[in-house]
Amino acid sequence: MRTVDNLTTVPAPAWPALEAELRSNPQIAVLPIAAPAGRDSLHRLQVTAGSRLGALALHTGGVLVDDGWLRVLGGGADGLPSLAEANGLPGDERPPAALVVGHDVLGGRFEVNGPDPAAAGRPGDPGEVCYFGPDTLEWTPLGVGHGVWLSWLAQGGTQRFYEALRWPGWPEETRALPLTHGLTVYPFLWSEEAHQDLAATSRQPAPMLELFAQQDEFVASLR
16 A cells, blocks of 8 residues: 555645635535544545545545535545545455445435446446436436546536425425435335425435445345
C-alpha cells in the first residue's frame, strides 16, 4: 500500500476546485472531518488527493444534497460511513466489483463500475456511475464517471432526477432523519400502488443497511 504522504503529495490537488463547485449550490452541505480521519480514509482507499474521489475522502465527512436526501460518501461523519468503510477497504487482493459512492434516503445506491461490469452483472462501462433505483429494482448506467457525476450534483441535477420519487413534505421528513437512516415506503416503491400515488404511501425511518438488505431480497425473489 502507498503511504498517506505519497497519496497527499500531488502537484494538482482536486479539492480547491471541487470545493468551490460544490459550495456554489446552496442545496449542498459539506460535512467537516478531522484531519487524521481524512488521512486514514484516503490511505485505506489508496487513491491520491489529485482525484475527486480522494479529495472527498481526505477533506470531507461526506456531502449532503437536498436536505440530506442524497448522501455522497467521503471520509465519514455523523453516522455516515466513509468510502473505505462502505466498500470494506482495505480488503483482500481483489478490488471490489463496484465502488459505492453514495445513496439516497429511499435506499437508491450510486456505485462506480469496476474493471469488468459484465462479469459482476452490471450494465455500463468500467468507471461509469450506475444507479440502483428502489422504484425499479434495477441498475441504470448514468453515462458519466465519478468526477462528472459530482459536477452534475453541483449543477442541481437531482431536482429532475428525483422528480417522480418525491412527495409533498419530503424535505421535512428528510431533515428529521439521522444519517444512519432512510425511509421505508409502503406500498413498496416498485409496486403499482406507489407509482399511482406516492403521496398516499406510508413512510417510516429505518436503518440504511436494512433498506439495502430488503431491496436485495426483493431483487432475488422477483427474478
